[in-house]
Amino acid sequence: MGPRQKSIKYLGPAVLVPFEHDISMEKYLFPKHIEDIFKVKFVKEIYQILLKRELVRHGFTEKGDILESGEIIVDLKKKKVRRKGKDIVIKMNEGFLCGQTMTDLFEHTQVEDETGKKLAEDILEAGIAIEKENFVKLYRYLKVQQ
Numbered sequence: 001m002g003p004r005q006k007s008i009k010y011l012g013p014a015v016l017v018p019f020e021h022d023i024s025m026e027k028y029l030f031p032k033h034i035e036d037i038f039k040v041k042f043v044k045e046i047y048q049i050l051l052k053r054e055l056v057r058h059g060f061t062e063k064g065d066i067l068e069s070g071e072i073i074v075d076l077k078k079k080k081v082r083r084k085g086k087d088i089v090i091k092m093n094e095g096f097l098c099g100q101t102m103t104d105l106f107e108h109t110q111v112e113d114e115t116g117k118k119l120a121e122d123i124l125e126a127g128i129a130i131e132k133e134n135f136v137k138l139y140r141y142l143k144v145q146q
Contacts, residue, residue, distance in 0.1 A: 012087035020059040028053045092127030101126040
């Protein structure tokens, strides 16, 4: 008999959101520069910027901390991903965005290992595609904050 998966918590049905258009971090942030986002007080704000950009790349429209695509609403402040008032999971890139993966990512305020492997896993698990050079900048920012 093979290994069994253990279910801890139901996060909602998974919804695939297709990639619509590429937008570089520089173009998304314009007129600001990538270095400007590392001048914020809280790392949570950096994660919100990364999530907003990724959702825009997948066809969402941005209204402050709320992003919408059809019936799907992502609330970054409340850490909720919903459709018709019910929790769902969005499949993006190599990961899944839901309240739990947002919470896990936002709680990642320091580098826990020398390689940044856990940080990379949390970013990928939330469905964020990040360029190597921007990941390195984020890693260095977190190392300095320790």
